[in-house]
Amino acid sequence: MEFPDESFQEIVEGKTKLLVPKKSLTDKVPPKKPAFFNPKARLNRDFSIIAYAAFLNNFQAPKIFLEGLSGIGARGLRVANELDVDKVVINDLNPTALKMAEYSAKLNKLENVEFSEKEVCRFLSQYSKKGERGSIVDIDPFGSPAAFFDCGIRATMHGGILSTAATDLQVLNGLFQEACKRKYGGIPVRAEYGNEIAIRLILGCLRVVAARLGVTIIPLFVESDMHYYRTFVKILNRPDQQNNLGYIVHCKNCRHRKISLETQQTCELCKLKINLAGPLWIGKIFEKDFIQKMLLEISNLEIDKNCEKTLNKCLAESEMPGTYFTIDEIASKMKASPPKLENAISNLQKNNFLASVTSLNPTGFRTNANIDEIIKIFQSIQ
Ligand SMILES: C[S@@+](CC[C@H](N)C(=O)[O-])C[C@H]1O[C@@H](n2cnc3c(N)ncnc32)[C@H](O)[C@@H]1O
Ligand SMILES: [Zn+2]
Structure with missing residues (x-):
């Protein structure tokens, strides 16, 4: 010693x-x-x-x-x-x-x-x-x-x-x-x-x-x-x-993005040339059951309070589509001020889209709405 x-x-x-x-x-x-x-x-x-x-x-x-x-x-x-x-x-x-x-x-x-x-x-x-x-x-x-x-x-x-x-x-x-x-x-x-x-x-x-x-x-x-x-x-x-x-298919022009098994040459929304990330993992990145078990352990452990907040976000996004958007990038594309994240998510849900926060970015959200649909919904809440 x-x-x-x-x-x-x-x-x-x-x-x-x-x-x-x-x-x-x-x-x-x-x-x-x-x-x-x-x-x-x-x-x-x-x-x-x-x-x-x-x-x-x-x-x-x-x-x-x-x-x-x-x-x-x-x-x-x-x-x-x-x-x-x-x-x-x-x-x-x-x-x-x-x-x-x-x-x-x-x-x-x-x-x-x-x-x-x-x-x-x-x-x-x-x-x-x-x-x-x-x-x-x-x-x-x-x-x-x-x-x-x-x-x-x-x-x-x-x-x-x-x-x-x-x-x-x-x-x-x-x-x-x-x-x-x-x-x-x-x-x-x-x-x-x-x-x-x-x-x-x-x-x-x-x-x-x-x-x-x-x-x-x-x-x-x-x-x-x-x-x-x-x-x-x-x-x-x-x-x-x-x-x-x-792959992740990403359009730098209209900001369309999606996960895809196959490569793709052009953007299905704006028809311009698309960027490809990959090959990469396209399956789930969170197992819902495991995140729930992690949340149950928190009260027994000496850990930072922020862990629980993050894990609740992981739970919310665990079954959502891969790739997320941020309200700031969409607001800047629309040349408007960004809506509140909660508003954006609840309006997407009201319009029958899946939507959740993401643990990977404080202003990020996951949805199955595409960029055109998101912009339409954001315009209605400005
Ligand atoms: C990022 S630090 C590890 C930090 C640690 N896991 C923690 O949580 O505090 C990386 C460590 O790897 C050790 N290291 C680097 N190359 C190594 C090698 N080839 N084999 C074993 N240890 C190695 C370094 O001495 C260093 O302590
Ligand atoms: Zn496009």
């Missing part, structure tokens, strides 16, 4: 004590040395805790959490301390990060945590044999997680969860299209709902790797903020028979 000097500090996140580098609390960008910890990612870790709680509560097989890129162990230690798990294995290449994680494990009197200092794929490969896999596998790298999809899927047991985070936002949002094609096998389109396109590109890439391994992925929950995209998928050891790879 003889670790800390004045460059380290003990904090509490959730219900868990963590030893962190002091500089990670004061510097604008948390430093990678002596070890990485991002205090602003607390909300992101809170969502993981809720998702893992919902999953573990209903899971019968051994409850083993494998964290491939743990940093100082914030997520894994919280899982060990705040949830009902049999074993947590925390892995990172940085020995200082691991020493800090070990120190924090003692602070919390945890006995269900093991530590490993390996390259992430070597670590996960140790758990790729049937009977030895993790029930939850977490992959949280700097940048793209795509290089770890194979070993992540192989290390996740049948019925388990694989969660990945991506922070290469510029690649996924269309600034470097070629890099995106190379890493994720699909191309993005720059659009207001770019975060949904990015998430679907990540899921599309996971789906391709899973299919190669004869495995199915079922997205349960996704979340994003300004700095990352995170996906939670269930892994089933059977081939996927569904057609869940396709």
